[in-house]
Amino acid sequence: MDRANDTQWLPALGLAFLTYNSAAAVYRSIDEPWAVAFVVVAYVDLLLLFWCLRKFERCFEAGSAADRPRLKAAVWCLATLLTLMFSYKVAVIMPLPVAVMVWSMAATVCLGGFWALFLCEEPSSRSDTK
Template sequence: MDRDGGNWLTGLGFGMLTCNSVLAIYRSKEDAWSVAFVVSAYFALLFLFWCLRLYERTAPNVAQRWKLKVAIWSLSTFLTAIFSYKVAKLMPRPVDLIVWGMAVSVICGGFYAFFIHHDHQ
């Protein structure tokens, strides 16, 4: 995709994310924990996409790239944990354990892929 086409599409995506977040906050304005969930997820996603963009633009052997990897993995872990918590809370106990098991496997897999596995290109 060309850069100009990507820019409006990215803006549309962030606009929809913002609109959905505002609507979710409005619908759950009586529940402070739900509002905190939506706000924290929204800002974590924004920061994650910003870090990913910086990571893509940073040269491979720059020290800042390591810090960006840590930030990306941390934000991904945070988002995985809070979404898993919300889903697991609605499920019966056996399914709850499966949800948390999948979350842990994703978090550990991301850690392995980012910090242990070295891609030899």
């Protein structure tokens, strides 16, 4: 039996889980517009990030380099937005020294992602070993 076919339902299950939890969070926070906006923006951001990552993977599979720079930029922007949104939510409830540490880690992750996506050289040939 092919293992790849056995796990094709996992992304759909993950998306269903994300959708259910987002809907439940919106329902619980319906009287708080900022909380609803946060959940909706985070949900849409994640959907767009997954979509862009899949397109980016297909660029590598097809050997197409035309869309890679735009997709890299989109992936970095979406991931950075998500990182900053959640860092803000955490930092607000923490004492100042911990909040500084949270923002420092968020900045490190965002800058590290920028470095990895834009400043590192891409390998000339991709070797997939399974």
